[in-house]
Amino acid sequence: MTASDHVRTVEEISFIDPATSSDPYDAFALLQRECPVYRVPETGAYMVTKYDHVREVLRDHATFSNQPASSPAMAPGGTRAKVEAMLRERGWAHVNTLQRTDPPEHTRYRKLLDRVFSAARVRELTPYIESVARELIDDFIDDGACDFNQQFAMPMPGTIIAEQLGLGRTEVARFKRWADAMLGVSYGGGPLTAEQILANAEIELEAQHFFRDVFEARRVEPREDLMSRLVHAHGEDEQPLTMDELQNVMHQLITGGFETTQSAINHGLWALIRHPELLPRLQADPALIKTFVEEVLRWESPVVFLSRSTTRDAALGEVTIPEGSTVMVGFGAANRDQERFVCPERFDIDRGDLQGHVAFGNGVHYCVGAMLARQEMLTAFTQVVERMDQIELAQPLPEPVHYFSMSFIPMHDFHITFRKRDAGKTASTKDPDGRGGADGR
Numbered sequence: 001m002t003a004s005d006h007v008r009t010v011e012e013i014s015f016i017d018p019a020t021s022s023d024p025y026d027a028f029a030l031l032q033r034e035c036p037v038y039r040v041p042e043t044g045a046y047m048v049t050k051y052d053h054v055r056e057v058l059r060d061h062a063t064f065s066n067q068p069a070s071s072p073a074m075a076p077g078g079t080r081a082k083v084e085a086m087l088r089e090r091g092w093a094h095v096n097t098l099q100r101t102d103p104p105e106h107t108r109y110r111k112l113l114d115r116v117f118s119a120a121r122v123r124e125l126t127p128y129i130e131s132v133a134r135e136l137i138d139d140f141i142d143d144g145a146c147d148f149n150q151q152f153a154m155p156m157p158g159t160i161i162a163e164q165l166g167l168g169r170t171e172v173a174r175f176k177r178w179a180d181a182m183l184g185v186s187y188g189g190g191p192l193t194a195e196q197i198l199a200n201a202e203i204e205l206e207a208q209h210f211f212r213d214v215f216e217a218r219r220v221e222p223r224e225d226l227m228s229r230l231v232h233a234h235g236e237d238e239q240p241l242t243m244d245e246l247q248n249v250m251h252q253l254i255t256g257g258f259e260t261t262q263s264a265i266n267h268g269l270w271a272l273i274r275h276p277e278l279l280p281r282l283q284a285d286p287a288l289i290k291t292f293v294e295e296v297l298r299w300e301s302p303v304v305f306l307s308r309s310t311t312r313d314a315a316l317g318e319v320t321i322p323e324g325s326t327v328m329v330g331f332g333a334a335n336r337d338q339e340r341f342v343c344p345e346r347f348d349i350d351r352g353d354l355q356g357h358v359a360f361g362n363g364v365h366y367c368v369g370a371m372l373a374r375q376e377m378l379t380a381f382t383q384v385v386e387r388m389d390q391i392e393l394a395q396p397l398p399e400p401v402h403y404f405s406m407s408f409i410p411m412h413d414f415h416i417t418f419r420k421r422d423a424g425k426t427a428s429t430k431d432p433d434g435r436g437g438a439d440g441r
């Protein structure tokens with residue numbers, strides 16, 4: 001059963017239902033029409049789904065703060081406090097940095113991180129990104145079939161981040177275990193139980209101790225990797241990041257940069273399968289891959305929701321959101337708003353209104369890894385388009401198609417068949433301005 005089968009009125013909507021969280025678009029359209037600022041009955045949070053409201057929230061950081069609200073949704077009572085105590089006693093508690101801060105505090109972190117993820121750095125990394133993609137495809141191209149998620153969409157960003165963290169190229173599985181624990185993706189359907197959340201905290205502690213050792217080693221002996229850049233990102237007159245801050249930034253880079261890129265690559269391939277006329281077009285004109293990437297990001301935005309908390313009563317449309325409320329910002333919903341995008345449910349690389357999608361956010365927290373993510377997607381699809389033909393599902397995708405998550409849309413295993421294309425030249429996939437086809441900040 002898909003969400004559209006059972007969501008006919010606002011009262012029937014439940015985002016805790018795995019079918020709705022996996023396929024939320026009918027529910028979003030209903031809310032946009034009838035209740036654009038929606039109070040989620042299960043949590044009391046306010047869900048914002050219209051494009052204009054989402055932009056308004058993202059740009060007004062004085063009212064809609066990134067400092068976490070006191071009562072975050074979804075964790076069983078007392079579990080968060082227990083997790084924080086475990087991390088404080090045996091590792092590093094979650095201090096607030098970067099995405100969890102507002103200006104002017106945010107400005108300092110952002111300046112440091114912008115240096116780490118500069119356009120020049122992404123250009124330098126591009127040949128390496130291409131080699132990771134090429135080697136992964138080499139491993140399955142002669143088989144005519146693969147699990148695209150397990151063999152490409154996951155290990156591509158996974159290998160790139162894992163190696164930047166100081167893990168070996170073969171340690172993606174170890175990295176994925178850490179990332180899954182930090183993300184709290186539920187592989188069993190429905191929200192995580194208290195036991196699962198506590199088990200994830202144990203795994204996070206293991207990762208924290210590994211990072212501490214690498215940070216300390218790179219402080220003394222820098223290398224050409226992300227960890228070294230983070231430790232040495234401060235200028236002469238600036239304070240270096242403390243170990244608490246470094247740990248928190250790592251947490252954000254892993255939770256923000258891995259599943260999102262994996263999801264974007266998976267959903268891009270799924271779009272190619274659902275729209276078979278596209279592959280020959282992209283093969284004939286690879287310059288279109290850039291636009292294809294942007295439409296994938298709009299159509300199935302990897303970040304569905306992130307939250308803000310209100311510092312004062314805030315009027316949004318006809319609703320006043322009380323001070324101290326949690327606001328769920330609907331990036332995925334905004335990108336499907338029919339008042340902003342013509343026929344938003346249609347995947348269309350020729351649409352004239354793609355500029356300005358909010359898959360990477362908007363305002364001061366605009367994704368710091370956007371250039372890297374776009375480059376990874378561009379490289380991934382340039383190579384897929386060059387090397388594969390007649391891509392089809394080997395078996396129907398499971399229902400629901402996505403694992404349960406309130407923030408992301410993680411795909412299950414994704415078995416495909418394809419025909420190997422004749423060897424062609426491997427084009428360079430440099431994206432010189434790094435901003436792809438849509439708005440930056």
Ligand code: HEM
Nearest residue numbers: 098099256257260261264302359360361365367368369373
């Ligand atoms: C397709 C892939 C990606 C998508 C769709 C995505 C989406 C987003 C969104 C929507 C935000 C805004 C958050 C907010 O407003 O609170 C954001 C911020 C952020 N992203 Fe990404 N992201 C992606 C890839 C990455 C990568 C590769 C990294 C780094 C390795 C990364 C790291 C971050 C960080 C650290 C922030 C917080 C920035 C700040 O608060 O100033 N993201 N991302």
